[in-house]
Amino acid sequence: MFKLLPALFNDFGLSADIALVIFGAALLHAIMTAPRGIAGQLQSAFSRRQA
Incomplete structure (x- = not known):
């Protein structure tokens, strides 16, 4: 996920x-x-x- 999203954004020209901004938000x-x-x-999840 860490490398996938930046690669996808580069493919779309972004x-x-x-x-990083999306992850931070x-x-x-x-x-x-x-x-x-x-x-x-x-x-809570665990x-x-x-139970």
Whole structure:
């Protein structure tokens, strides 16, 4: 994924740096919308999986 998106953007004539911007925006969205943060989301996912 790390190398795939920049390569696809280059094929479409876009800057490969856009992939970094998109990843950063997605990370900020995940942090801001989760009340317990990413660690809380992972903990909930693992506890549901074990039950």
